Amino acid sequence: MDKEEFISELKTIVTPYTQEPEALDHISEDTDFIKDLKINSANLVDVVLDVEEKFGIEIDNDAMARMLTVRAAIEIIEDKLAASGRE
């Protein structure tokens, strides 16, 4: 999966939680879930759980702590997939 495909999957996941739907039109690796997409911090848990379900991975506490941007989310997903031999 390339970056564009990851971004597209993440866009689908965050759509129900964003309070700034217009920001989804120019979502990129630099997009911040809280600052740019105005996702409520209590709903960021849902994003983490949806990413886990979608990619069949487990996001531990340390990874979750970093998961504030699209770039960080992609890095975490790639790391976890690589660790389980499913690049």
Added chain:
Amino acid sequence: MAGNDLVDLKQAARDSNWQRKGYLQKICTAEEEQLILSAADPHTMLWLIWTMKEASYKVVNRLSGMRSYAPRSFVCSGLHMQGSSVRASVAFYEFSLFINAEVSTEMVHTVAVLREEELGQLQTHYLNYTPGYVSDFNQSHPGYILSKNGAGLPQVRQLPGPQILEASVSHHGRYAAIVFSAPLYAGSPQ
């Protein structure tokens, strides 16, 4: 310095399904999860604990500049409820925070501070949330000017003095809350 967090309980019931599989485990320690699930009103207990973590994060973030999303690492303990008021503690690595919360059927509002004596010096103002709540506050509270500093953090100037007080602001659903430490000099209002 204080950090606050407010949850409109009806808004939270609409926006979050905390009963979904894995949700509590991502944000709570095992002890906190037990406290929520055994509470008379688990919904309110969850959002009480959540606001303790968020209010504490605001203090730590403001002190350290560090951003992270680690609600499980903010460990709540010692909850003591008296009427609508709650006292508790939160630990986050080397930080210890003191908590004061107010709980009603409509909302939970929680304040975290680093020094226990700060709890007694706090002023809390509640407002109905509108997009213009900052100017609503300034119009309905003559003598105070709420604004943001150069770093985008809220502050309150209490007139006529030159003193600028660090403030913390939170809004959710129908409500907003503004907290700041009252100056201790004689002759201050109230």
